[in-house]
Amino acid sequence: xxxxxxxxxSGSNGWVSIALLAVVILVVFPLAFxxxxxxxxxxxxxYAFVAIGLVTLWGYGGVLSLGQGVFFGxxxxxxxxxxxxxxxxxxxxxxxSTPGIPDFMDWNxxxxxxxxxxxxxxxxxxxxxxxxxxxxxxxxIGAAMFxxxxxxxxxxxxxxAIALILTILIIGQQGYTGGANxxxxxxxxxxxxxxxxxxxxxxxxxxGAILIGxxxxxxxMLATKFGRLLLAMxxxxxxxxxxxxxxxxxxxxxxxxxxxxxxxxxxxFTLQVxxxxxxxxxxxxxxxMVIFTAVGGRMSLVGxxxxxxxxxxxxxxxxxxxxxLWLLLMGGxxxxxxxxxxxxxxxxxxxxxxxxKMLLQSLLxxxxxxxxxxxxxxxxxxxxxxxxxxxxxxxxxxxxxxVLTSEGSR
Amino acid sequence: xxxxxxxxxxxxxxxxxxxxISLFSVLLLMALGLAIIFGQMGVxxxxxxxxxxxxxxxxxxxxxxxxxxxxxxxxxxxxFAVAAAFxxxxxxxxxxxxxxxxxxxxxxxxxxxxxxxxxxxxxxxxRSTFGAREVSxxxxxxxxxxxxxxxxxxxxxxxxxxxxxxxxxxxGVFLLLHRSRWGLRVRATVQNRAMSGAVGINTGxxxxxxxxxxxxxxxxxxxxxxxxxxxxxxxxSLYIVDTFLVVVFGGAGSLLGTVASAFSIGETQSILEFxxxxxxxxxxxxLAIVGILMMRPEGLVVSKVxx
Amino acid sequence: xxxxxxxxxxxxxxxxxxxxxxxxxxxxNLYVERDELRVIIGPNGAGKTTLLDLICxxxxxxxxxxxxxxxxxTKMAEYxxxxxxxxxxxxxxxxxxxxxxxxNLEVSFPRGRxxxxxxxxxxxxxxxERVNAIAETINLQDHLQREAGALSHGQKQWLEIGMLLMQExxxxxxxxxxxxxxxxxxxxTAELLQRICKGRSVIVIEHDMQFVKNIAHRVTxxxxxxxxCEGSIDKVQSDPKVIEVYLGH
Numbered sequence: 001x002x003x004x005x006x007x008x009x010s011g012s013n014g015w016v017s018i019a020l021l022a023v024v025i026l027v028v029f030p031l032a033f034x035x036x037x038x039x040x041x042x043x044x045x046x047y048a049f050v051a052i053g054l055v056t057l058w059g060y061g062g063v064l065s066l067g068q069g070v071f072f073g074x075x076x077x078x079x080x081x082x083x084x085x086x087x088x089x090x091x092x093x094x095x096x097s098t099p100g101i102p103d104f105m106d107w108n109x110x111x112x113x114x115x116x117x118x119x120x121x122x123x124x125x126x127x128x129x130x131x132x133x134x135x136x137x138x139x140x141i142g143a144a145m146f147x148x149x150x151x152x153x154x155x156x157x158x159x160x161a162i163a164l165i166l167t168i169l170i171i172g173q174q175g176y177t178g179g180a181n182x183x184x185x186x187x188x189x190x191x192x193x194x195x196x197x198x199x200x201x202x203x204x205x206x207x208g209a210i211l212i213g214x215x216x217x218x219x220x221m222l223a224t225k226f227g228r229l230l231l232a233m234x235x236x237x238x239x240x241x242x243x244x245x246x247x248x249x250x251x252x253x254x255x256x257x258x259x260x261x262x263x264x265x266x267x268x269f270t271l272q273v274x275x276x277x278x279x280x281x282x283x284x285x286x287x288x289m290v291i292f293t294a295v296g297g298r299m300s301l302v303g304x305x306x307x308x309x310x311x312x313x314x315x316x317x318x319x320x321x322x323x324x325l326w327l328l329l330m331g332g333x334x335x336x337x338x339x340x341x342x343x344x345x346x347x348x349x350x351x352x353x354x355x356x357k358m359l360l361q362s363l364l365x366x367x368x369x370x371x372x373x374x375x376x377x378x379x380x381x382x383x384x385x386x387x388x389x390x391x392x393x394x395x396x397x398x399x400x401x402x403v404l405t406s407e408g409s410r
Numbered sequence: 411x412x413x414x415x416x417x418x419x420x421x422x423x424x425x426x427x428x429x430x431i432s433l434f435s436v437l438l439l440m441a442l443g444l445a446i447i448f449g450q451m452g453v454x455x456x457x458x459x460x461x462x463x464x465x466x467x468x469x470x471x472x473x474x475x476x477x478x479x480x481x482x483x484x485x486x487x488x489x490f491a492v493a494a495a496f497x498x499x500x501x502x503x504x505x506x507x508x509x510x511x512x513x514x515x516x517x518x519x520x521x522x523x524x525x526x527x528x529x530x531x532x533x534x535x536x537r538s539t540f541g542a543r544e545v546s547x548x549x550x551x552x553x554x555x556x557x558x559x560x561x562x563x564x565x566x567x568x569x570x571x572x573x574x575x576x577x578x579x580x581x582g583v584f585l586l587l588h589r590s591r592w593g594l595r596v597r598a599t600v601q602n603r604a605m606s607g608a609v610g611i612n613t614g615x616x617x618x619x620x621x622x623x624x625x626x627x628x629x630x631x632x633x634x635x636x637x638x639x640x641x642x643x644x645x646x647s648l649y650i651v652d653t654f655l656v657v658v659f660g661g662a663g664s665l666l667g668t669v670a671s672a673f674s675i676g677e678t679q680s681i682l683e684f685x686x687x688x689x690x691x692x693x694x695x696x697l698a699i700v701g702i703l704m705m706r707p708e709g710l711v712v713s714k715v716x717x
Numbered sequence: 718x719x720x721x722x723x724x725x726x727x728x729x730x731x732x733x734x735x736x737x738x739x740x741x742x743x744x745x746n747l748y749v750e751r752d753e754l755r756v757i758i759g760p761n762g763a764g765k766t767t768l769l770d771l772i773c774x775x776x777x778x779x780x781x782x783x784x785x786x787x788x789x790x791t792k793m794a795e796y797x798x799x800x801x802x803x804x805x806x807x808x809x810x811x812x813x814x815x816x817x818x819x820x821n822l823e824v825s826f827p828r829g830r831x832x833x834x835x836x837x838x839x840x841x842x843x844x845x846e847r848v849n850a851i852a853e854t855i856n857l858q859d860h861l862q863r864e865a866g867a868l869s870h871g872q873k874q875w876l877e878i879g880m881l882l883m884q885e886x887x888x889x890x891x892x893x894x895x896x897x898x899x900x901x902x903x904x905x906t907a908e909l910l911q912r913i914c915k916g917r918s919v920i921v922i923e924h925d926m927q928f929v930k931n932i933a934h935r936v937t938x939x940x941x942x943x944x945x946c947e948g949s950i951d952k953v954q955s956d957p958k959v960i961e962v963y964l965g966h
């Protein structure tokens with residue numbers, strides 16, 4: 001583990017990197033890409049929300065959720081419901097047997113708007129729902145599981161099952177959700193046509209700006225004692241507990257934050273792409289979102305964004321020309337990241353930037369401008385007692401315990 | 411249902427119950443392999459479903475070969491196909507442990523991601539080799555019929571066959587783990603790796619064979635699967651979440667728990683399917699499992715140890 | 718020592734716990750006074766660590782009571798036990814390897830223990846002062862900015878003791894604090910323990926009899942989950958039952 005808090009300011013999580021990312025997203029991409037590519041990039045950026053949520057949850061907290069698509073979907077569907085209602089005014093749906101309700105309801109012989117759709121006429125309610133519903137859902141799941149000390153692999157499997165349940169439910173309840181096709185033909189937001197070129201530009205910049213804002217917020221959070229405690233919890237959960245902290249509350253909070261951030265991404269996805277469907281909710285998208293984070297670097301907020309951009313660009317590129325190759329490549333990526341680059345792109349960057357710095361330092365030192373770095377001066381030689389550790393460690397690791405506790409996975 | 415009398419109702423329930431037993435059998439065969447890999451070794455193998463698919467495709471290949479070259483052999487090939495499915499999946503599992511899993515024992519969540527990657531690769535390889543369309547081996551005549559228990563109750567033979575196979579494999583795994591020298595080594599390695607190494611157990615080899623055995627049993631599950639449904643490249647992945655839930659719900663590390671949980675999940679789903687549509691039945695079953703697991707994370711059967 | 722004092726800081730009565738029918742701790746009574754340093758010894762598997770686990774809430778008791786400052790601990794969650802003034806050091810050094818020594822101590826400072834408390838936590842002068850003071854007590858004042866993972870084994874043990882001291886516990890429980898330490902470090906640790914038991918109670922599990930002699934006020938011998946013998950170190954060492962248990966094995 002090469003992470004240290006000192007790197008927080010200059011490394012891949014530092015303010016400099018965030019500013020650089022902001023320039024790339026808000027200046028370079030809009031100048032370099034045509035509208036089609038920019039819109040595509042905007043779509044990838046919405047996945048990046050999920051990825052940065054996973055950095056705090058998985059990278060820092062050591063809790064891997066395989067159901068983040070659920071929250072992406074909740075946010076996306078909430079937004080889609082509002083847009084769908086606006087697109088289904090009685091005038092434009094007059095050919096239906098029941099005008100004024102979404103078309104898929106009409107196709108499924110539903111004759112009145114279901115009660116839980118009613119409040120989505122209000123944009124304020126919709127915005128609140130995008131933030132509150134995923135948070136409540138995450139709170140419920142998190143409280144049930146973390147209070148009972150379910151973590152690690154079990155948490156991953158159960159969140160995966162929840163993603164599966166929600167997908168089956170959405171597909172099965174066609175009349176209320178639009179089924180497998182999802183909610184399509186979304187047109188306007190308060191009369192503002194989201195399909196026009198100018199709207200696409202505005203939505204792209206909105207997404208980019210919100211993303212940078214969220215990253216800055218999370219970056220601040222991780223720099224407080226809360227962030228240090230997350231790391232402490234990931235590595236020594238018992239110690240944190242016996243320092244008087246209620247560990248479950250911290251995990252629940254983190255899970256809620258990751259859920260809210262994912263939901264914001266989902267809502268922006270719906271706005272930019274103009275539809276929402278269960279194919280962004282289930283097991284496969286959820287686990288793909290984990291790979292964005294893994295490729296970018298599970299400890300780096302900024303890295304996760306680059307990870308999401310790169311993997312998706314690759315996906316688009318390959319599935320256009322060699323669809324068979326893409327699955328092989330994606331599978332290989334999963335294996336390669338885990339086996340060879342556990343810290344992802346950010347890890348590579350940090351490793352090489354350290355080398356670069358050392359090279360510079362030694363060059364300067366040779367010129368006599370700077371004294372040799374006093375790194376080794378404070379390091380006391382290892383004492384022979386170190387040999388005792390393996391014995392003690394072997395004693396404390398009880399085989400069965402391994403699966404139930406949340407284990408740091410580095 | 412309005413016109414049905416009580417006895418017809420009973421027959422339908424019995425047959426639906428038996429359909430549940432077929433589902434239970436395949437789930438159990440899948441879960442047994444995973445119970446060994448996950449329950450005993452703590453490894454999350456997301457590619458477990460693909461090992462089942464490998465077993466199913468092996469069965470299909472066997473059927474194809476027999477049909478082309480030894481048509482007279484048709485009636486008996488299935489037994490050899492089961493053995494072949496086991497062998498191929500076992501061998502492949504052995505290689506996977508050697509090349510991938512053994513580097514990741516201390517990082518369970520990373521194993522999960524790596525094996526997911528493996529499953530994507532395997533799916534694509536299967537698709538490129540056998541095509542995207544689902545295939546079915548030719549079943550021998552005697553497997554296709556059904557038994558008339560009473561006038562209204564019919565029990566399909568293939569269901570019985572799968573059930574028999576499941577009982578056989580379950581007993582075999584139980585004896586192997588709890589009554590054999592090898593099982594002792596596996597359990598010792600699981601409890602205390604360093605100590606097992608110190609008393610002369612080749613823990614690396616034990617891991618490899620254990621993992622391969624779990625995969626081999628998934629292969630048998632694949633062979634059984636071909637008798638009740640047709641096989642596609644993604645057939646295995648459809649069962650993976652269910653299978654994990656079976657193992658977790660049963661209580662990891664307990665074979666008895668795995669059997670009980672596979673049974674209750676298979677039966678609940680089949681019986682619900684009769685009253686509701688398929689997707690709602692699945693949703694309710696899964697919700698119930700997840701709900702119970704949230705209340706009781708240790709699963710059905712627990713062993714209490716000092717933690 | 719102060720045997721005449723009637724008020725006990727910690728009162729454990731009839732405490733039992735069993736795992737799958739095996740009684741790891743079986744009807745244990747234990748009374749520890751304020752300012753007392755109690756050492757618990759016993760062969761492997763005697764239930765020493767389990768006893769500490771029970772007191773700090775890591776393991777739930779099957780029966781019996783644990784009273785600390787008139788409060789019942791058996792029903793509390795771990796963090797509540799800690800907040801009521803109990804500190805626990807684990808057998809293997811349990812510190813945060815990825816944080817610096819300073820941050821390790823700071824995280825243990827008893828303020829801002831809720832989620833939002835953590836977010837609002839500020840490094841005020843009183844925190845820095847206390848961290849520096851404790852660092853001096855545990856001999857790590859020159860290592861505050863090092864990552865804790867880079868410390869020597871003995872220093873890690875001290876750091877964990879320091880983290881407990883940050884919490885100002887009134888009952889401090891240490892599980893084999895000198896395991897793996899050099900002779901010199903053992904002496905330093907003994908001296909450290911003598912200093913820190915002022916104003917609180919300390920329970921130590923230890924195997925090293927020389928070390929026990931150096932620190933113990935009273936000694937409790939556990940065997941097969943039961944209290945075998947209790948008293949001064951000399952009394953315990955001459956007890957025929959204790960000799961049999963240790964030599965008979």
